[in-house]
Amino acid sequence: MLFIIGIFIFVGVLETVTPYLSRKTTVFGVSIPEPYVQHQQLQLFKKHYSMFVGSIAAAFLLGQILLLLTSIQEEKFVLLSFIFLCVMFLLSAALSMSYHIKIKKLKKQENWEAHVKTVYVTDLSIRDRDEVLSPVFFALPIIITLALITFTYMNYNAIPDVFATHWNAAGEADGWTEKTWISVIVMPLILLGTQISLFIISFGMKSAKIQLSAQAKEASANRELTQRKYGSWYLAAINYNMTILFVVLHYTTVILKDQTAPYFFPLFIVSMIVSLGGLILFNWKLSKSNERFDDLHTNETASADDRYWKWGIFYSNKNDPSLLVEKKYGIGWTVNMANKWSYIILLVIFLPILLVIFI
C-alpha cells in the first residue's frame, strides 16, 4: 500500500509542476510570442494552476493516509486510490483546458500578434548535433521477442496443459490458463506489439521538427536537443525494462513450469522504480535546459504552429512529413494525425487490448 502512495505522490508532484516543464513559449498549449513570455498574467496562471492541483493532490494524499489508519481492506484501498488518481487527472485536465481558453482570449484581447514581428528561423547544423537514439536500439528487443516465441514453440510439448498466468503479491499463482497454440504466446505478442510501435516511434523522433526561437536561438536549440536525446533514452530504457520483465515472466511460467514466482514482485518494483526514476531524471535534465528569455531586445518571434493544433492537444499538419511532434502541453511527443502511420501506431498499441476484450 505504501507503494501505491508512493506512485500517487509521484504523479501528484508531476501534475503540479507540469506548466513549468513546457517550453516558455508555450503556456497551457498556447504559443506565446517571445516578447510576451514574461507577461505577468501568464506567470499568475501557472502559479494558480500549480497551487490548485498541488492542494488537491495533498488533500487526496491526506485522505489516503487517514484511510490507512482505519482497518480498510487492501483491495478497497487500491480501488479508492485509483479513483483519487483519476479524479486528480480529470481536474487538472479541466483546469489546464480552462487556462488554455483564458490565454487564447488574453492573446486576442491584447492583440499580441499585431505587436510582434513573426520570422522564420532555423539552424542548418542542428540536425548534425541531434543525438536521438538510432532505431537499431529499438530493433534489438524485437529480435529478442521473436527468439522467445520461436523458443516457446520449440518447447511446446513440454509446456503443461494448464499454466499459471496470475500471481498475488507474495508470488503465489492465483490464476491459470489452458494451453493452446495462441495462449502460450499471448504475453510475447503483447510485448511485440509495444516494441513494434516503439520501433516506429523511434523513426518519428528522429525526423520530428526542431523549432527554434528567434531571440534565444542557442538556448532553444539546447533545450530541443536535450529533450530529443533524453526523451529517446527514456523510451529505450522503458523498452528494455519491459522486455526483461516480460521475458522473465514468460520464461518462468511457460518454460520452467514454476507455479510460484517469489522474485517477480521485487523485480516488478525495481522496474517501476527505474521507470519513475528515469522520468524524474529526464524532467530534471529538461528543466535545467529550459530557455530563460532574460534579455529580450526586439519584438521578433519565431513563427508558431497553433493553427495545426486543436485545443493544444491534437496535431494535424500535412506540411510536416514527420510522424511525431513535441507535445504543446507538458513533455514528450504526440502523433501527427495528418501522417497515416500514426493510425498504425495507435492500432498496434490498442490491438492487444481489443483482442483481450473480444476474444
Next chain:
Amino acid sequence: MNIHLDPSSELQLYKQLANQLIELIAKGELKNGDTLPSVRSMAADLGINVSTVSKSYHELEEKGLIELKPKAKALIIGGQKKELQETEVEKVENALKPIMAEAFARGLEKDQMTSLFHRILKQWK
C-alpha cells in the same frame, strides 16, 4: 549556420532562403559535398510551405550550386575554386552592372564603391 527569413521584407521568402544558402556557401560554412536538409524537414523546421523551400532549392540547382536527385538529399556542389567559363563571367557582369550603375547614379563615389566591394568580399575569405 542560421537561417532567418522575414516575411515583412519585400524580398520573397524563397528568394531570401536561396540568398542565405548562397551566402553560407560563399562563406565556406556549407562546403562542397555537404548535404542540405530534405525539402520537407527544412519546411517543417522553419514553419513555411514545402513549395517555398522547393522553389529555393530549384533556384540553387539552376545556378549550379546544388545537385538534386530524387530520393536523396540535396548535395552542395558549389564553393569550389575553378576556372569559370567566359559566359559565366559575363553573366555575373550583366547581373552586377545595373546594381552598380544604380548606386553610381544615386551618387555613390567610386572609392566608396570599391571599399564596399572589398568589405563584402572579406566576409567570404
